Amino acid sequence: MMNLPGIAAQFTELVLAVLLAPLLTGWVNQCRAWLQNKSAPGLLQPYRNLNKLFQKEVVLARSASPLFRIAPYLIFGSLALAAAIVPTLDTDLPLNAAADAIALVGLLALARFFIALAGMDVGTAFGSLGARREMMVGFLAEPALLMVLFTASLISGSTSLSTIVETLAHKEFVIYPSMAFAGVAFTMVSLAENARIPVDNPATHLELTMIHEAMVLEYSGRHLAMIEWAASLKLFVYSCMGLAVFFPFGVAQGGDWFGIVLALPVMLVKLALGGAALALIETLNAKMRIFRAPEFLGTAFVFAVLAMLVHVLLET
């Protein structure tokens, strides 16, 4: 089980995810600026922001508890682990036996749980408002995401992410109608979970409709840097998850060195296209009222359940 290319792929994946996540955020911002006819701050701006924040001192509210200070690292750690278990380069990853698709959803929920608690910790009006809204988005989005992954699991007969990707990528080409429904649901969930338009707007502050930004308002310095980095990682994880489940082509199978080296540029191209698509969605849509968000996510949930039903009815 412990094969050398697999371990190398695993390690590369983790390091690449952590290092490239801010670049993906920068790329999405760049694309959005192009589409909206603005001049962009440059691809590397997220890294410059992080560096600046790391150098600044932390201004901590007096009412902040130790939980508030631990949470950023905890959130970063769980999202980094999530990035490591999604197969993007190779399907034969050693960590895959430790956590499957349900555990991946659990990890994302763990990160959300702690960011919401941290939001409530200082005891400000905005913090608890953000936490409440984040959890509202979460409890609707999480089951939808789980149903999307279940559809893929039913097709491949396994909840192991490796087996899912292997089945979808390397078996003969079949069009699964259920995956179309699942794809729509997944797109909607990813938009909501990553605090994107139309559910949230990553670019605003001081607006009564914000969710994610309201929750992290009290953070500063290195803590804020960890939170921002974790947010980029989350976008990266969701993108990789989408690519792994819906466009799994090009992922190396069962640990050969050549396949892994080949998989790397394929993954980068896929991510670049995915980021551009995200910028397009964000440009074409308007932010909706927060009261409409449950409707939006409820639709996603229904789509995901439909995907499972379609699979059970038509494809077995």
Add this chain to the structure above:
Amino acid sequence: MYLPHISSLNATLALACAWLAIGLCGLLAPGNIRLASRVLFPAGALVGLALALVALSAIFDQPQARVLPLGLPDLPFHARLDSLSAVFLLILGAVSAAVSVFASGYFRKGEGTPPGLQGLYYHIFLASMAIVLIADDAYFFMVGWESMALSSYFLVTSDHRLAEIRRAGYLYLLLAHLGAIAILLCFGALQGGSGDYSFAGMREIAPSSGWATVAFLLALVGFGAKAGLLPLHAWLPEAHPAAPSPVSALMSAVMLKTAVYGMLRVTFDLIGFPLWWWGVVALAAGLISALFGAIYAAVQTDMKRLLAYSSIENLGLIVAGFGLTILFRGFGMNTLAALALTATLYHCLNHAFFKSLLFLATGSVLHATRERSLGRLGGLIHSMPFVAWTALVGTVAIAGLPPLNGFVSEWLLLQAFLFSPGLPHSYLNMLVPIAAASIALTAALSGYVMVKFYGVVFLGQPREAKLVDAHDAGAWERVGLLLLAAACIVLGLVPALVIGMLDPTTRALTGHGVASLAQGWLFLAPIEPQRASYSPLLFFVLTAVLVGLAWFSVRTFYHGRVRRTGPWDCGFPRLDSRMQDTAEGFGQPVRQIFEPFFRVEQSAPTPYDAQPRYREVVEDRLWSWLYLPVARAVDRVTSLITVLQRGRIAVYLMYSFATLLVLLFLVR
């Protein structure tokens, strides 16, 4: 584990008697708080620990049975200890040990019932639960079941000076007896006209499928009333907050599980051949209760009521797992039945530990602040750090987050659902995705509920001035909390070992086990590793390493400077603690999304009110749809019957005379 010449059944009986004896000692000096807190409750905790050890060894033993020299002349009590009983005895022993240690520091002088009497009821309650779990005939079982209901009634009403607590106790007693009647009738259906009420006799008889169905449905109603299944849940959110916290912990953690034990015992042992459609009934009842519990928990404003609704949710999930087991078993898919049953039993264990942990934590909070209402708490992580951090363990566990124990049983249950397409019935295959979706929704909602619970009670700023000098829990309370938190962590990190422990039971009930399929102790792979595997220990270590690495690199490459100041809050300077979300505020999205579920009365102030008051009552619709009409109907019927009541002895003598005549005519 125990002396080899005492069988574990005898040891269990002896320990139950020890509990009774400890309880009776309380009568020696009912008002003496030192006797209760330094002798009775610690001794009870030791008995609990011993019971847990005996049960642990009994799990792997052959079933043992004996006839007791007690009972009515021709109707001796039968007792039997098999692996199913042992699993639930383990829950009883382990949880009661930790709760009794906590209780040693909890009960105070001058709070309701005198401490000695409290100790009496408490230990009778524990002993009667042990009797329920080892009884092997209907008579002994009902004796245990009724003493359990009565002793817990006295515990619930220990603060009987308050009218609302008496009312809660009355409702509890009423529904407990409705359930008991159904259970009694169920045993009647099971003995199949033979007149033999021992469980051994019921196992022998194979009832016709019609009678078996009647027995199953009666069991589901009877035990469901105890488990808080819809629509017989109404007592639960009233009785749990009314009882003292250690008692709520025991009721929620152990007493509700005796109902699950009863369902499993009747369905898989006494009836033996479940029909598949019973599974659909149980699954539906469980899922509806689970979703209902989660939605209602999200809008509660009293911390113990919130936990009570969360118990309804968890018991719903357990009953859903039970239904799935029946479904698989009914179609002869025994490996999958074993998987579903493992998930069910695992969740019983988990719920026992994290729910008692949280109830005890609310007990400490209640003692320190004298507040149960979420709207007057907040910021307790500063003044009660020990309680806050142990409660965090329970909160993460109950929210079903990895790597703690709640996630393991959720994972197993979802795996069982994922394998279910393949049922030889196309409608059922369609139901399964919907059932899985509602389980996922329930689990996600419980995350919402727990963020609300923990965030409002322990985080933020204190909502009342007195909270600043709330004292942390005392030494006894800390030990109890710590034991339960440790249990949650252990159950979460080494699930493969726990499954090995549940294996004899699943083998006995479904003929199959899943432990042999697990890949060593590190990985949990219930069917085969290619299909699904999960290793919480590895998971935990990896997360810890990544978190540590992140922290270490930030500190090494940058700095650790911190400046303390007031909160920022977008530059708003006059922030006070009342601007935080209240419990009502935090529950608002759920109330809005699931509006049809609630009966809401609101009155909002106008902008010009000098003293604006916002009033809102959220009520269970089932009160007005089910309970009140039934209560009214009963009232009407009884008022008709009062016509007979004349208050003159001559009239009553005439009734007797007429009855006699009619009987003579009939019997003739």
